[in-house]
Amino acid sequence: MQTHIFYINTDGAANMFTEDGSAVKLDENGKAAVTVDFACVRCHETGDLVELGNFAKNFHGTDDSVSQLEHIGLNPGLSGNWWGGSDRSGEGFLVEVANSSGALVLIGSFYTYDPDGNQIWLIAVGAADGSMETDVIFYINDGQKWGTDFDPADVNQVEFGTGTFTFPACDVGHVSITPNATFMGQGYGEIAYDLSRDITDYKVACPSLVLD
Template structure:
């Protein structure tokens, strides 16, 4: 077994799948750095979980545990040698990769609300909205795993625990059709599994966060992990200074008659507004639309909205395959902090229309004035 001690300030281990019933046991792949018959066995942890269950991969050692929680004090993890007679574990890092430790003394700041991405996977990313009561909303925009290049998105409400955000169940909704035929009753949530995000240090451009997503075992979506997540945008800085006068317009907005789709706004300090619209196409499949607009007084103008196609989810993702496509324009007029009118006009067959928008989220430390 591999044993280590954790101080009282450490909380529970993040293994990737946040349904404790699915963790018996949890198996991680380990890189074999020497060969069978060598005298000096050296194993190091992979940077992401390789497989759940007992089997592991042929020829690789596995690390498994019956426990879904690491506690202060002595913790021991059982090691299987993957068919070899003996082995030595060395170089195990307990603060990176899927075996992450939470520090409950760390508090996330309002400046960490924003957009995040892996620079090696440009074209997909996440939006994080920090809320009161240690809650957070996480949106993921990406692509499907079936090779068609279609868009996909997920969302969920999770818990802030120290420097982590843990969402036990993300959803990948489908069903409603875009435009006048939109019917909230057509929405199917499609539970997607858990998400864990280790946030990069606030204000540190060199800091990297860790993202791990664990779709259901029977899903065509594979496990996905990254140790290179950086913050791309923020609404205020880490000291809650330098925010735009209208920063409080930031957050999630929706039309109550179109529950199941909505628009995320991030008002940056220079007056630009990062805009992300999560919706559906004419057949009820997922579609996301994004752009950067300008805020003039209480009116937001996004002159260039676009969608994207071309790549796939997970290990086959290739940024070079992402193709952006013009979609149209969006205007939002804010009547007060909680109500707005949105008008869109598409150039690619989605028509035009108007939404009566209502604020859905109020962001931690970023009040609307």
């Protein structure tokens, strides 16, 4: 579509034309705007209009009063390696945000250590509901054996505790983890710290448009 209208109305339910379809609708300031269905759907055919509208808001970053992901929220562009900086060197997170059965979810793998210094993995799972924050449940697995003795029937998934991931921008985040009473009794305590990209040249589009 070619147009001389330079503004996009990011309301996914908005109509670009007057009720009789004879003219472009003007706002209270006499300004016309292209709606999301005309501006975005031609290229992003499977995109939901609400999602496309959120992606279009502050697209060029001219409003510095809001964070980078204020309107978009958690998105697949956040997938990658994250860590707590040099003070937490030796542990970190593998984060993936992806569509699962039509819903956006965050899966995080936390490589860290138990109170005795043994290396462990915690797995976090939570819904990515369009905000910059998600509450997750952390799990820890045991029962498996190395190599040819591995049997998926031996996997024992135990709930470790709860946590929260927050990503206000594509290169900064925050995590908090609260072990449950069982693991608190084993010497684990609450932790919380800021996150940054472990690999800064990550070559992924963030924010990304989430399409099926």
